Amino acid sequence: xxxxxxxxxxxxxxxxxxxxxxxxxxxxxxxxxxxxxxxxxxxxxxxxxxxxxxxxxxxxxxxxxxxxxxxxxxxxxxxxxxxxxxxxxxxxxxxxxxxxxxxxxxxxxxxxxxxxxxxxxxxxxxxxxxxxxxxxxxxxxxxxxxxxxxxxxxxxxxxxxxxxxxxxxxxxxxxxxxxxxxxxxxxxxxxxxxxxxxxxxxxxxxxxxxxxxxxxxxxxxxxxxxxxxxxxxxxxxxxxxxxxxxxxxxxxxxxxxxxxxxxxxxxxxxxxxxxxxxxxxxxxxxxxxxxxxxxxxxxxxxxxxxxxxxxxxxxxxxxxxxxxxxxxxxxxxxxxxxxxxxxxxxxxxxxxxxxxxxxxxxxxxxxxxxxxxxxxxxxxxxxxxxxxxxxx
Amino acid sequence: xxxxxxxxxxxxxxxxxxxxxxxxxxxxxxxxxxxxxxxxxxxxxxxxxxxxxxxxxxxxxxxxxxxxxxxxxxxxxxxxxxxxxxxxxxxxxxxxxxxxxxxxxxxxxxxxxxxxxxxxxxxxxxxxxxxxxxxxxxxxxxxxxxxxxxxxxxxxxxxxxxxxxxxxxxxxxxxxxxxxxxxxxxxxxxxxxxxxxxxxxxxxxxxxxxxxxxxxxxxxxxxxxxxxxxxxxxxxxxxxxxxxxxxxxxxxxxxxxxxxxxxxxxxxxxxxxxxxxxxxxxxxxxxxxxxxxxxxxxx
Numbered sequence: 001x002x003x004x005x006x007x008x009x010x011x012x013x014x015x016x017x018x019x020x021x022x023x024x025x026x027x028x029x030x031x032x033x034x035x036x037x038x039x040x041x042x043x044x045x046x047x048x049x050x051x052x053x054x055x056x057x058x059x060x061x062x063x064x065x066x067x068x069x070x071x072x073x074x075x076x077x078x079x080x081x082x083x084x085x086x087x088x089x090x091x092x093x094x095x096x097x098x099x100x101x102x103x104x105x106x107x108x109x110x111x112x113x114x115x116x117x118x119x120x121x122x123x124x125x126x127x128x129x130x131x132x133x134x135x136x137x138x139x140x141x142x143x144x145x146x147x148x149x150x151x152x153x154x155x156x157x158x159x160x161x162x163x164x165x166x167x168x169x170x171x172x173x174x175x176x177x178x179x180x181x182x183x184x185x186x187x188x189x190x191x192x193x194x195x196x197x198x199x200x201x202x203x204x205x206x207x208x209x210x211x212x213x214x215x216x217x218x219x220x221x222x223x224x225x226x227x228x229x230x231x232x233x234x235x236x237x238x239x240x241x242x243x244x245x246x247x248x249x250x251x252x253x254x255x256x257x258x259x260x261x262x263x264x265x266x267x268x269x270x271x272x273x274x275x276x277x278x279x280x281x282x283x284x285x286x287x288x289x290x291x292x293x294x295x296x297x298x299x300x301x302x303x304x305x306x307x308x309x310x311x312x313x314x315x316x317x318x319x320x321x322x323x324x325x326x327x328x329x330x331x332x333x334x335x336x337x338x339x340x341x342x343x344x345x346x347x348x349x350x351x352x353x354x355x356x357x358x359x360x361x362x363x364x365x366x367x368x369x370x371x372x373x374x375x376x377x378x379x380x381x382x383x384x385x386x387x388x389x390x391x392x
Numbered sequence: 393x394x395x396x397x398x399x400x401x402x403x404x405x406x407x408x409x410x411x412x413x414x415x416x417x418x419x420x421x422x423x424x425x426x427x428x429x430x431x432x433x434x435x436x437x438x439x440x441x442x443x444x445x446x447x448x449x450x451x452x453x454x455x456x457x458x459x460x461x462x463x464x465x466x467x468x469x470x471x472x473x474x475x476x477x478x479x480x481x482x483x484x485x486x487x488x489x490x491x492x493x494x495x496x497x498x499x500x501x502x503x504x505x506x507x508x509x510x511x512x513x514x515x516x517x518x519x520x521x522x523x524x525x526x527x528x529x530x531x532x533x534x535x536x537x538x539x540x541x542x543x544x545x546x547x548x549x550x551x552x553x554x555x556x557x558x559x560x561x562x563x564x565x566x567x568x569x570x571x572x573x574x575x576x577x578x579x580x581x582x583x584x585x586x587x588x589x590x591x592x593x594x595x596x597x598x599x600x601x602x603x604x605x606x607x608x609x610x611x612x613x614x615x616x617x618x619x620x621x622x623x624x625x626x627x628x629x630x631x632x633x634x635x636x637x638x639x640x641x642x643x644x645x646x647x648x649x650x651x652x653x654x655x656x657x658x659x660x661x662x663x664x665x666x667x668x669x670x671x672x673x674x675x676x677x678x679x680x681x682x683x684x685x686x687x688x689x690x691x
Contacts, residue, residue, distance in 0.1 A: 042509035171663045195663040196656065199615050204404035204536065205650040211530055212397045228511055228607035236516065236605070238531040240524030259511035259607050377475045 022169075024320035026067045031094035031118075033109075033272055034101045036073045038304055040224060042255050042299050044073075044101055047123060050301030051098055053289055053309035063315025064164030064310070065322075070094055074105045081105030085113050094321055096121060098307050103127040103146060103174060114138035115194035117325055121311065124303040126351060128177060132384035135349040137391055138325070142310065142339070144272060145304045145351050145382035146174060147181035149248040150358035152270035153219060154185030157246050159358075159376065160268065164191045166210055166243075168230075171195035178221040178248075191215050207237045210267070218243050223250040228259050235263040244268060246304035250368070253298045254360050257368040261336045261343045267361045272352070273302050273341035274359045274370045281309075282340040296331055296369065306339040313338065353379050396527040401651045402644065407536045409643025410543030414598035415551060415620035416635040418591025424630030425587055426569045431492040432472065433595050433612030433620065438598030440465045441603040441612065442503060445512040454517035454604075461600045463595050465653060466681065469592025473585050475667070496614070503610045514603040538602050539584055546594065547636055554632060586591035619646075622670055626677050628684030638685060646670050 002042040012266040032051060034044035046069070055067055070092040074081030081102065087114075088094045097113055100106050107127050113120055114136050130136065131145040157165055165188050169175035175195065183190060192213040194206045200222075210218065222230050231251065234240065245251070249271035251265040263341035275286050275296040285305055289297040297305075304315045315322060322328060337344050337352070344354040356377040415433060422428050443461035444454075446471055450456060476495060480488045496556035520538045523531040565573045574580045599613070606612065622641050627634030649669035654662030677685060 021397055038570065040503070040510075047508060079442060171667070193659050195652075195659060201602075201612075201615065202408055204407065205401055205647045208400045208404060208530075209651060210396055211396065211400075225607035225609050225612070229605060233533075233605050236523070236533045236535055238533065255510055256607070259513045259609075261515060280533050 006327060013168055023186050023318075023323070025065050025322050026313070027064050027068055028096070029068045029070065029092060030062075030098045031085070031088035031092060032069060032071045032337070033074050033088065033097060033105070034071070034099040034100040035073075035076050035105075037075055038099075039131065040076070041225075042314075044099075046255060046300040046303065047099060047101060047304045049289070049293060050123070050297065050304030052291040053285075053292060054305045054312075057288060058308070058312055062312045063318070063320050065315065065320045076102060076105075078104050078108035082109045082112065085109040087139070089113055089118055092136070095120060096311060098123060098304065100125050102318050107212075110136055110139050119325075119328065121307040123307045124300060128382070128384050130350050131349050131382050132387040133389075135388035135390055137329055137350075140310075140346065140350045141278075142307045144354070145384065147177055147357070148380060148382050149271055150178040150181035150219075150221065151185045152272075152358075152380070153246050153248055154182035155356075155376050156268060156358045157217050157219060158180070159374075160186060160189040160217065160244065160246075161245075162215075162244065162246075163188045164215040164217070165189065166192045166194075166212075166213055166215035166218045168194040168196065168206065168210075170198050170200075170226070172198060172221075175221050179219070182219045182221075182246075186219070187219075193238065197220075198225070198226065200226050201355065203230050203233045205240070205299060207233060210243070211237065211239055220243055220245060220247045220251055224315065227251045228256050231260055231263050231267070240266075246270075249274070249299050250361075252368075255294050260368075262363070262368075263364060264361045269361070269370065270356055270358045270376050272354050272356050273301060273339075274297050274367060274372045275302075276370060276372050277341060277357070279340070279342055281338060285340045291333055302340050305336065309339070310335060310337050315357040347381055347385045348390060349382075349385040350390075351382055351385065353381050356380055396530045397651075400526060400530060400532060401647055403532060403540070404536070404642060404659070405644035405647035407540045407543075408495055408647055409640035410540050410600060410625050411598055412616070412620055412643055412689055413547060413636050413639035414543055414594045414601075415616060416623040416639050416655075417547070418594045418632055418684050420627065420632055420635045421563075421587055421591050424632070425563065425570075426481055426584060428477065429488045429492070430482055431489060432495040432510070433498065433591070434597035434615075434617030435496050436468060436592045436613070437599040437602075437616060438503060438610070438613035439468060439499065440599030441608045442507055442599075442679050443596070444513065444600040444603050445514045446507075447609045448514050448560065450511075452515075454515065457514065458597075458600045462597050464598025465599075466589045467592040468596075469589040470585055473588040477588065500614075507610075509522070509610065511607040511609040513662050514600075514608060516604040535604065535629055542601060548595065550594075550632065559586075570683045589659070616678070619670065623675050626674050628687030631684070631686040634684060634686030637649070642670050644672065 021153050024098045070088055072084035074084050083149045097118055097120045101124050106125040110120055120139045124143050126141045126145045129178050131209040165186050167179050169179040245267045249269050252267045317331055344352050347353050357372050358374050358376050361374045419433055440461050444457040444463040447457035447460045480491045514536050520535045523533045526532045623639045627638030649666040653666040
């Protein structure tokens with residue numbers, strides 16, 4: 001009896017005490033939406049690792065408030081993604097939505113999630129529509145606007161002195177956007193283009209055409225299994241000595257170095273983050289990740305890690321209060337984001353203004369890895385932000 | 393387009409065709425004999441590649457991994473027949489499609505469970521990597537020539553087996569009248585088991601040979617399964633000879649479509665039409681010869 005009485009008194013005290021610290025939330029609910037099934041499941045796994053590693057480093061708290069995590073699978077399809085997010089928002093009552101792997105899904109659920117007051121922090125998808133006219137006050141993108149990494153690749157090709165460029169990409173909206181972005185910044189001659197289906201595996205016909213066109217550099221947008229097949233066949237076709245490969249960081253990374261083997265050597269990439277970037281946050285992140293998972297992280301994990309750390313930063317700044325959405329939005333907008341790629345700020349459309357670097361795939365101590373070479377863009381902005389008029 | 397490039401694309405088309413034949417021959421063989429539709433063939437292709445990747449990881453020897461992987465898929469084919477297919481022979485085609493589709497999903501998730509979601513690696517054997525000069529300075533990968541050669545050898549062996557050997561005679565007999573063959577004292581069960589093992593091994597072999605060129609990962613067999621069915625339908629369901637000629641035709645049309653159409657139709661329409669080309673071919677063939685090109689009889 002005595003125990004129960006004590007407990008009641010304790011609860012009463014706690015209740016009485018809570019209005020005094022009314023501003024600090026008792027718990028922060030985080031929803032993670034990814035594509036954890038099917039052929040791109042490995043990428044989702046990497047992203048979830050980034051989120052979990054960050055939360056673990058923060059001792060299970062964000063801004064001092066304990067965290068509850070809810071996970072859903074969007075399965076690559078906009079309507080499934082929307083369903084999953086609706087469940088996270090309405091049933092699990094999440095405050096923040098992390099993950100956000102697929103652009104096609106985010107386009108479908110960004111507004112339905114943000115309207116009732118959920119903040120969407122995208123750690124990968126950055127569709128151009130959401131950077132322009134459809135920009136949303138509660139959507140923040142930690143990765144990039146989809147065109148920008150390929151703009152950096154195009155610039156890198158120009159800087160590398162490529163005279164005759166060949167461009168290959170997947171034949172759907174994202175692939176076309178990426179190739180267009182790269183072409184816009186490439187100053188040499190475009191000697192050929194190829195657009196292939198998403199799951200394309202046999203590049204014999206395309207590579208024969210490449211050989212005939214005699215380029216000295218080639219831009220590649222083929223994320224996933226298709227890219228692995230391409231690189232292996234590219235090396236096998238005997239043009240590797242004459243043609244340099246250029247890509248964003250989706251062509252060769254720690255998730256597919258094993259599958260690629262030495263074929264990955266010499267690939268040139270441009271991106272806003274590489275594992276060897278020299279800053280304290282990044283060293284800490286890479287080391288912790290390596291300890292936990294036995295290899296270097298891939299950018300998918302880095303962006304998600306950044307999202308959690310940013311959240312921690314602004315929630316702490318608000319003293320654990322997440323009830324005032326306007327103030328929280330302002331805090332995010334004005335945040336100097338201490339990311340593992342260095343500090344950056346958000347543009348008016350809530351997309352990053354950030355640097356892009358170039359790197360080469362090299363082998364050291366028997367292991368393939370990225371070696372950062374130079375800075376391609378300083379404070380690069382996407383080309384759509386001017387058409388964004390952020391609603392009040 | 394220069395002559396050298398044209399020649400190279402023809403070689404590419406033949407190579408793709410030969411690879412498709414390895415898949416389609418098995419499909420058409422079991423349809424011809426058992427009237428059985430199997431969607432699980434793509435999984436056997438995937439398993440072949442995964443077996444080879446695993447053995448390669450232990451031995452670093454391509455030939456050993458290839459042999460063991462083919463034997464492995466042969467065994468899987470036998471087990472599948474005993475455990476699952478035997479219950480589906482006499483059912484309707486819809487039941488067979490549903491049943492084997494279930495198996496396809498099962499194998500995808502089983503592979504995910506065992507090997508994980510990250511793609512695996514098979515190295516090209518040293519003596520087959522590199523390229524040889526073709527004409528006028530262009531080079532052709534040796535490995536693709538090797539695939540073509542190996543595939544043609546399997547096709548020739550299959551021809552000898554079916555047309556020249558007693559076992560093949562029995563297979564043909566089983567295709568035309570199974571009851572009668574059983575009545576003559578032949579163990580038809582065992583014959584069927586062997587055909588299943590054989591068709592599984594061919595799919596596995598295709599997976600092994602493609603392994604060094606692509607990413608060995610879950611779901612890799614699903615796309616090629618569809619193309620293999622297109623080959624079977626164009627060739628005439630149940631005809632191995634039809635499957636061979638139609639595989640070459642599909643390989644050439646697909647490769648030539650991808651090579652030429654973007655030049656003729658531009659970069660927006662070209663790639664789209666190119667990815668449709670084999671289906672357009674199938675539609676035309678079905679319009680003119682609804683039973684396929686070589687649908688004379690079964691086998």
